[in-house]
Amino acid sequence: MSLIRSAPRLLAAAFVFLAVLTAPLAQALELRKPGVLRVAVYNEFPPFSDREDGGIDVDLAKALAAKLGLKLDLAWAEADEKVEDDLRNYVWKGHYMGNEIADLMLHMPVDPVFNERVKQVKLLAPYYAENLMVARDLKRIPKLENLEPFFQNHDIGVEVGGGSDTFLMALYAGRMRDRIRHFKNHSDAVAALRKGEVSAVMGPRTELEGLLGADKNGYAVSAIEMTGPVMTFWQPGVAVKADKPKLIEAVEKAMAEMVASGEVAAIFAKNHARYNPPRAEGAPH
């Protein structure tokens, strides 16, 4: 009688033992599925993540999974209005259409002020520093120090609703408005630059460089002096659900090693963008 009763318990114990044996790391890392690292990256986001062409974030996800000894499962994220929404849809809750959330999401801003607003996640492991810059056609604008050319006869492209859009549209009481050309995304804006439809594009440096591609002959991507309320610098990193301390620790350690070893820099070079390592002190506010 007692033997029969304890049999299921013995069996259960055996299963637990087996599970621990087969996926010790997964158990320890609080993953959704043993042995699998599910990483959310933005859909249609070159040069970082594109379903066909891959990109920096896709390469980074592969490298991170390999370093942790896990199989990679990519979750393609549709961007919502704000990053808060993306974190809710892909990291801590899930969307009401019933998608499977991810263990972590890349390209999330590591910003303690912002993290206060989304306490359900921990923003950590910055892997590079991003800057707002201007890509320009050197034939049209050989030298660029400020926004002066865009008050006269040069059109500048921006991504609709993005940081450059809100900044430039409001600048100097809107005096630049007629020279600003709105595009659905930076890919379209850079394509217009290549076609000569605009003289310049303002956007995040890595996006501009990556989209210009291997041959940047005739074009330059540079910083200009920007005054007024605009964030010109921020640090993308990783978002993990806040109640997974072991995963947080493992990701933090792995990413720091990959940054230090030059592995991340190599990924950027492969995707035709310069690499700016993250600053320890974070973004200024």
Place this chain on the structure above:
Amino acid sequence: MQRKTLSMLVAAALAGVSMAAAAGPVTDEMILNDAKSTGDVLTFGMGTNGQRYSTLSKINTGNVKKLVPAWAFQFGGEKQRGQESQPVIHDGKIFVTASYSRMYAVDAKTGKELWQYDHRLPEGIMPCCDVVNRGAALYDNLVIFGTLDAQLVALDQNTGKVVWKEKIDEFSAGYSYTAAPLVVKGLVITGVSGGEFGIVGRLDARDAKTGKIVWTRPVVEGHMGYLNGKENGITGETNASWPGDTWKTGGSSTWLGATYDAKTNLVYVGTGNPAPWNSHTRPGDNLYSCSTVAINPDTGKIVWHYQNTPNDGWDYDGVNEFVTFDMKGADGKTVRAGGKADRNGFFFVNDAESGKLLNAFPFVDKVTWASKIDLESGRPVYDDANRPGNPGADKQGKTVFSAPSFLGGKNQQQIAYSPDTGLFYVPANEWGMDIWNEPISYKKGAAFLGAGFNIKPLFEDYIGALRAFDPKTGKKVWEVKNNAPLWGGAMTTKGGLVFYGTPEGHLKALDAKSGKELWSFQTGSGVVAPPVSWEQDGEQYIAVVSGWGGAVPLWGGDVAKRVNYLNQGGALWVFKLAN
């Protein structure tokens, strides 16, 4: 020919000929007569002009307390969320849509399911605007509805099999569809739903039998319209009211559909807020955002527009339905007018023929953004101190309190009009919002200057209020308060009743003259859909869909906390008088 049939119908109606239900294919004549025919409900709005008035009086103030359930039908499925659908009824069948792009045909007498259609949604789809569907349109042997992935699907009424399927637009570009289509003169007319960026509001007209596009009319200045594949003139005048190229991504989605008045031969569509959200970057009126736009269905051209909120900075979508009615003026003359309870808290009455503003009055107690609508100029008198600050110019920014909140004095919940009482019945909500600039905001790949907001109730004891207004005087005749925000439409009847549902789960019947509650029934989940009424085998029936959800729990801030105890569901309830 069309005119002849129409005048014959009007003559028949004037002669007091009773219009019973017709079997067989649904015709244009039947659709135009829907408000009077008692044996069916062929259109969203119980008539193309959206009065939601039933000429039936078998259920009335004297006997409504004897109303009992005849049957209930459960949608089932693993997923529920908001059920905002109005059933349509023809030939003994009820056609009702449900969340996640589902449709059911049910036997009107027994509640037995005849068929179910589950639209296959693409993998990974993230529709911007919830998973609701507001109902179907009937034409010929077809029942037509729109889906979350922005397709229009026409099914055979008898079998539920797909007859035609057309793409309204690319869901991957942010388009979706949630409204009930409108059928006018053999054309199925639809708007678009979608996120704020990159989409441009418009109205499309297709051959209802084949789905082939006939005309399309953008509602943002500068965009080209088309008729039979040929250019049909641009909307408005490019750059007249939008700076730079902002008109190209002007927003103004037409997500709540349209109404039609046979007397004016105009289709009326409400338009959403302009993009981007920050009004300071797009000085000008931003036509035709936040407006009522009247379009001739024969030409696909705009005949008039009236803008409810010029240069909107509060997300006051002007999508609310424009409901036409006869209004007797001070001079004794009858004007064909239209009433619209706008998101911005004002009730507008316009001449339905010309668009001229006839009256405007607040239908909520607190409006902060404008002190009044000037009847002479037709424009709001803004309170500039209460416009949200410019995130681009003002880094710190102040917190502005705005009422109504961006969910509106009225949202998707439909108004009703009774020709008997001459009153509009408005499911209103009293709430405001704090808005502040959020200099540290992020979106896909970028830091930007955003805004934060929090919706707050204005009163301790209620948010919702069903109110009766006289459109001529603006007088509030009565009101019935409700703890949770009202999100379901109203219906009124010849029997002297107003029916409406509450998120708390009740379907209620009030005395249309006094607002006195005469009957109430607990449906088991929140009601966020409008009731309908029809007659079969000599008995009058009432139907309503029950299933809590919609925008309030998604966006409601402090308000969501007030309603987070409510359970989801999904059922069609049908009532009749106890024998």
